Amino acid sequence: MRFQSDGIDFYSNDYLGLAKSKELQNILLQKITENPQLLSGSTGSRLISGNSDVANSVERLIAQKHQFESALLFPSGYNANLALFSTLPSRHDTVIVDEQIHRSVHDASQLSNAKKLKFKHNDLEDLENILKRQRGHCYIAIESLYSMEGDFAPVQEIAAIADQYKASLIVDEAHAFGVFGYGLIEKYELQKKVLATVVTYGKALGAHGAAILCNETVKSYLVNFASPFIYTTSAQDFQWVSIKTGYEFLDQHQELAKKLQDNIKIFRSRNLQSPSSEISPIQAILIPDNQKLKALQNTLSEEGFLTYAIYSPTVKPGSERLRICLHSFNTEEEIIKMTGIIKESI
Numbered sequence: 001m002r003f004q005s006d007g008i009d010f011y012s013n014d015y016l017g018l019a020k021s022k023e024l025q026n027i028l029l030q031k032i033t034e035n036p037q038l039l040s041g042s043t044g045s046r047l048i049s050g051n052s053d054v055a056n057s058v059e060r061l062i063a064q065k066h067q068f069e070s071a072l073l074f075p076s077g078y079n080a081n082l083a084l085f086s087t088l089p090s091r092h093d094t095v096i097v098d099e100q101i102h103r104s105v106h107d108a109s110q111l112s113n114a115k116k117l118k119f120k121h122n123d124l125e126d127l128e129n130i131l132k133r134q135r136g137h138c139y140i141a142i143e144s145l146y147s148m149e150g151d152f153a154p155v156q157e158i159a160a161i162a163d164q165y166k167a168s169l170i171v172d173e174a175h176a177f178g179v180f181g182y183g184l185i186e187k188y189e190l191q192k193k194v195l196a197t198v199v200t201y202g203k204a205l206g207a208h209g210a211a212i213l214c215n216e217t218v219k220s221y222l223v224n225f226a227s228p229f230i231y232t233t234s235a236q237d238f239q240w241v242s243i244k245t246g247y248e249f250l251d252q253h254q255e256l257a258k259k260l261q262d263n264i265k266i267f268r269s270r271n272l273q274s275p276s277s278e279i280s281p282i283q284a285i286l287i288p289d290n291q292k293l294k295a296l297q298n299t300l301s302e303e304g305f306l307t308y309a310i311y312s313p314t315v316k317p318g319s320e321r322l323r324i325c326l327h328s329f330n331t332e333e334e335i336i337k338m339t340g341i342i343k344e345s346i
């Protein structure tokens, strides 16, 4: 049993309930029974003995599904971002990141010789002003759906700006993938406008791992130069098979994303003040006082609701918040009861 799993889940990234799906578990069990070798260690780096037909074929499938030339698998999203941002930008380049970009991008930047600058969250003017002042090549790093605020990046506008300034756009789709089809890059058909995107499988897919979607040249460069890809033992084939199975399951159960949207609508109809998008599965409720926030989270926990509170100084004082993650499997009754408790306390 996982730590603190006894409660009503309003905090995990299992947006579509795939991590608890018995149906999916049974499909995976069947695959293992048919081929127990899937569970064995890969025996080495993918550049030596750890590569496999399974890994290669799953990459081809993912690339085709997202309509990119290539895909490169990683054991986690953290590793994928580490590989991208520590390898592609070099000494004379600048990486311009949204100020709310995931920690993995910051960590990766410390491993590269490139300059790193932040632009104000989703602020196109600030981004352009920074771009205008740079000499070398620029990379722009954004997420399509941000996990602190539950708001979207204006991806189409940023792609146009990247085009105008000949900058390379990299989009992390960790929270959008699965909830909004295969992500916003696929939805807006921006594949040719980005250098790469990262999709992760530990959230809506209920599995583990990630893929970088890009062209053949970028893939080949990463395979040959990205330390987080080269100097580590590859994951077991089972991880790649569970990702492939997850895609198939997602395709066959599109009603789950629809059910999730219905639940988000119920939540939004309760009129809690939130800076989040009205269709986002992540809904932030500002409770600008650490003690009040702690008291609310405790009350929710006593009533059986698992939520996540973000205190200052993790966020700026005055923007402390309760982060609610909605799922396809939450019931209307649960949402009404939880939002009732929140309303009473604010």
Ligand SMILES: Cc1ncc(COP(=O)(O)O)c(C=O)c1O
Pocket (backbone or CB within 6 Å): 075, 076, 077, 078, 079, 081, 102, 104, 143, 147, 172, 174, 175, 200, 201, 202, 209, 210
């Ligand atoms: C935006 C974003 N990118 C990357 C990651 C890392 O993904 P993983 O958990 O698969 O390492 C996360 C997970 O927290 C994330 O939220």
